[in-house]
Amino acid sequence: MRKRVAQELSPEMGRMGAEDPSIPPQLPALMTQRLWAALSEVQDPEMPVNLVDLGVIYGITEQDGVVEVDLTFTAMGCPASEFILDDVRERLMREAGVTEVRVNIVWDPPWTVARMTEAGRDALESWGLAV
Secondary structure, eight states: OOOBBBBSSSGGGTTTTTTTTTOOOOHHHHHHHHHHHHHHHOBBBSSSSSSHTTTOOOEEEEEEEEEEEEOOOSSTTTTTTHHHHHHHHHHHHHHHTTTTTEEEEEOOSOOOOOGOOOOHHHHHTTTTTTO
């Protein structure tokens, strides 16, 4: 059975694992924070903002060292897509206990600027990019 580490950044993340008494309640939250924090270090190669603040990371799951990331791009045919995929894999592979990274490209729901965090909007605005 696959354990859901995180679907989205939300207050529910701290309560994950409550359904499975064999998982200490704090463990999934710590794993979740670690994986999301790692991806917040990956910058979009074309914009001065990280992938988490840009809102292109839709979800993360982990099972026995295998991390799956659901992500989208800001546009189909993104010229930086291979760079982004490589950077995501490389960064997550540096995390302790991660043995494999699988990236699933999803297009539904489509990305919009509404998915960006306030920090992401601020970063783009500081570079003179309107959002």
